Amino acid sequence: xxxxxxxxxxxxxxxxxxxxxxxxxxxxxxxxxxxxxxxxxxxxxxxxxxxxxxxxxxxxxxxxxxxxxxxxxxxxxxxxxxxxxxxxxxxxxxxxxxxxxxxxxxxxxxxxxxxxxxxxxxxxxxxxxxxxxxxxxxxxxxxxxxxxxxxxxxxxxxxxxxxxxxxxxxxxxxxxxxxxxxxxxxxxxxxxxxxxxxxxxxxxxxxxxxxxxxxxxxxxxxxxxxxxxxxxxxxxxx
Numbered sequence: 001x002x003x004x005x006x007x008x009x010x011x012x013x014x015x016x017x018x019x020x021x022x023x024x025x026x027x028x029x030x031x032x033x034x035x036x037x038x039x040x041x042x043x044x045x046x047x048x049x050x051x052x053x054x055x056x057x058x059x060x061x062x063x064x065x066x067x068x069x070x071x072x073x074x075x076x077x078x079x080x081x082x083x084x085x086x087x088x089x090x091x092x093x094x095x096x097x098x099x100x101x102x103x104x105x106x107x108x109x110x111x112x113x114x115x116x117x118x119x120x121x122x123x124x125x126x127x128x129x130x131x132x133x134x135x136x137x138x139x140x141x142x143x144x145x146x147x148x149x150x151x152x153x154x155x156x157x158x159x160x161x162x163x164x165x166x167x168x169x170x171x172x173x174x175x176x177x178x179x180x181x182x183x184x185x186x187x188x189x190x191x192x193x194x195x196x197x198x199x200x201x202x203x204x205x206x207x208x209x210x211x212x213x214x215x216x217x218x219x220x221x222x223x224x225x226x227x228x229x230x231x232x233x234x235x236x237x238x
Contacts, residue, residue: 096135101131132148150164
């Protein structure tokens with residue numbers, strides 16, 4: 001019986017250590033599992049389990065395993081925050097599977113999806129026909145985001161006897177202080193147009209902006225960098 005106590009304390013220490021690492025790395029490790037996060041979780045779990053059942057390993061060795069792997073993950077997360085070009089490689093990027101009601105075969109093939117798998121993902125979003133969908137985007141964590149055609153939105157315009165209107169996807173024009181030129185070309189706008197629009201809102205450079213979104217028919221959404229005091233933020237979410 002005495003031999004079981006060290007194992008119990010090692011397991012308890014491992015759980016506490018993993019909990020601390022998860023807190024440091026952020027909730028995204030749980031709620032938005034990317035391919036890299038999935039691999040990291042498996043490897044970390046395997047390392048800890050091996051350390052737990054290794055007769056020569058104690059709390060010090062388990063702590064070293066957790067600390068080392070947590071440090072590596074933290075460094076990688078820091079890199080993806082500071083160097084935006086690494087995000088697509090490490091975290092992946094969204095893929096448009098349905099564009100303006102049309103299936104994008106190349107994107108389906110690239111993501112190793114056939115039509116049956118796409119239909120299953122759509123049904124999980126309460127969509128039972130491809131014809132209902134204006135846009136479908138496969139997110140980097142494997143979730144499918146769906147924008148229905150206006151006729152099939154809730155409540156439907158057919159039910160209200162209102163003529164259907166065109167549906168448009170919101171487009172990111174600025175992210176982390178950088179212009180997304182591909183998206184500008186997608187909406188047939190120029191950099192000069194964007195800078196002129198920002199100047200009307202008293203912004204001299206895109207470096208001041210965290211996020212800018214264009215949605216046809218609506219004013220440009222502009223979000224500058226700003227800081228919220230932690231206490232004020234806690235008040236808002238409670």
